[in-house]
Amino acid sequence: MGKPDPSTALWQRSATELAAAIRTREVSSEELVRSCLNRIAETNPRLNALVDVRPEEALAAARRADAQVAAGGELGPLHGIPVSIKINTDQEGYATSNGVAALAGRTATADAACVTALREAGAVPLGRSNSPGFSFRWFSTNELYGRTLNPWDADRTPGGSSGGSASSLAAGMTPLAQGNDIGGSIRFPAACCGVVGVRPTVGRVSDYGPPAFADTPDGPVELDFPPTVHNCAVQGPLARNVADARLALHAMSVPDLRMPQGVPAFPAAARPADQIAVTVVRGNADVKNDAAVDRALDAAAARLADAGYAVEEVDQLSLLTEAARLWALLITEDIRLILPVVQQLGDEAIRTALGGHFGYAAEVWGERPSLETYINxxxxxxxxxxxxxxxxxxxxxxxxxxxxxxxxxxxxxxxxPDRNRELFSAMWPMTAVPILGFPAVTLPVALDGGLPVGVQLVGGRFEEDLVLDAAQVIEDRTPAIRVWDREA
Structure with a gap:
């Protein structure tokens, strides 16, 4: 990337540009953090995307980052760059509330591994991003912090569960955001808000966090996570462009064998475009695409073909349809284990949403699937x-x-129930991928009726760079989709 345009406000610039500018002392981290804080003050009162911003703490971290630059020490790839951290992720000194009022005092005593990786890459945490209660909805509203709005249209969801991450990015509050994804929770908010969301292969970015305990009559007992968390959930970045998403992903990709699925190394970079085929999977039998969605797919496919990719199309891929159905079985049965806690501590919205979730799963798998069905x-x-x-x-x-x-x-x-059934059917691209653990990226390709419309790219396991290369090709041929351009 070239030298940042001095006429552009710092909060508008890309993380890649800003990292280079901080490294060469053209911009200080403190200046950048102040610019982001000003943007937060301007936009967050309306959007409610960030829920715990501590300006003095962030400015102190930025000043330490600037001192390291001045001292000439080794700098990480995100040195001095602000990043938001989601409220369901441990960040030392902050409540891991997950949007649940009863957990508002649950202050983390250590960072989750993904937060440690961001800090070690030089990033400056700036604000906690909102989510739905228990991070179980595709909407970002909870009783503790309230509703997060989509900066493009307040009547539309910013997505969930990383809705605060995506909304804050789209509005320009931070250049990067951390999120997590077990059913579209990075990729769907990114698509709703017109930014880029990366779901890494399971095992690439550490999902390890400090142990959690529950109080019992016999004393504290360490909590164990169900199989879908270990096999389907990931931590990953959201960004305003593909290059920034790649930069953040590489910074977060620190091997961690404490994870059951952790791996010690990753494959080499991807191949040239003319060696890559792209199969367009338009839908499945359960749902008809909105016309704007089909137009976006056509545009993305054409841009890939223009760059030399061999593009073919199928109406459906039965493997993905079956994977989405499996998500409704495996995730739901694991949630059943903690359902009493959610019903006791959750708000009315999450209880209603989970009722719809279980109702949809029952239509597919029956009211109470057997152990044999679950194992199979x-x-x-x-x-x-x-x-x-x-x-x-x-x-x-x-x-x-x-x-x-x-x-x-x-x-x-x-x-x-009828609308819930429609939602789950429409979200098959979001649910099919995590149940299999493959990497995927969503990115915007169009504005239609004033709303961003995104597509998803899926690659083989640990082929994130191959996926990001294709995403970059689409982005390079797509006019910039920025909410502040519309506001201007």
């Missing part, structure tokens, strides 16, 4: 992983919708 589901998942990896290898990508609909109306999951 895990067995089938392993087979689907093998089949998808055989299809993709290291030379093929999938291009799918981010969602069959435009960003949902706020609280659509509170509208009853």
């Amino acid at each position: 589901g895990w067995a089938r998942r392993a087979t689907l992983i093998t089949r998808l990896q055989e299809l993709l290898g290291r030379q093929r990508l999938l291009l799918t919708p981010a969602c069959a609909e435009l960003p949902f109306e706020q609280d659509a999951d509170q509208a009853g």
Whole structure:
């Protein structure tokens, strides 16, 4: 990237540009943090995307970063760059509340591994990003902090559960954001808000956090996470462009063998575009795409073809349809284990949303799937992983919708069984991928009716750079989609 345009406000510039400018002392981290704080003061009162901002703490960290630059020491790739951290992720000295009022005093005594990786790369944490209660909805509202708005349209969801991350990015509050994803929680908010979301391969970015304990009559007992958390959940970055997302992903990719799925190393970089095939998967039998979604897919496919990718199309890929159905089995049965806690501590919205979730899963798998069904589901998942990896290898990508609909109306999951069924059907691209653990990126390709419309790219396991290369090709051929351009 070239030298930042001095006429552009610091909060508007990319993380890649700013990291280079801080390194050469053209810009200080303190100046950047102050610019972001001013933007937060301007936009966050309306959007409610960041819920715990401590200006003096962030400015002190920025001054320490500037002192390191002045001393000539070794600098990390994100040195001095502000990043938001989600309220369900441990950050020392902050409440890991998950948007639950009963957990508002649950202050973390140490950082989660992904936060440690960001700090070690030089990033400056600036604000906690909002989520739904228990991070279980595709909407970002909770009883503790309230509702986060989509900066493009307040009546549409900013996505969930990393809705605060995506909304704050789109509005320009920070250049980077951390999120996590087990059912679209990075990728869907990114698509709703017109930014880039990266879901890494399970095992690439550490999901390790300090142990959690529950009080019992016999004393504290360490809590264990269910299988889907270990096999499907990931931590990852959101950014305003592909280059920044790549920069943050590489910074967060620190091998950590404390993770059950952790790996010690990652594959080499990707191949040239003319060696890569792209299969466009337009939908599945359960749902019809909004016309704007089909237009976005067509545009993305054309941009990839223009760059030399071999593009082909199929109406459906039964493997992905089956994976989305498995998500409704495996995730739901794992949630069942903690349902009493959610019902006791959660707000009315999460209880209603979970009722819809269980209702949808019951339509597919029955009211109470047997242990045999659950075990066979895990067995089938392993087979689907093998089949998808055989299809993709290291030379093929999938291009799918981010969602069959435009960003949902706020609280659509509170509208009853029929609307819930539509939501789950529309979200098949978001649910199919995590149950298999593959990497995926969502990015915006168009504005339609004033709303950003995104697509999803999926690659073989640990082929994040291959996916990001294709995303970069699409972005390079797409006019900038920035909410502040619209405001101007």
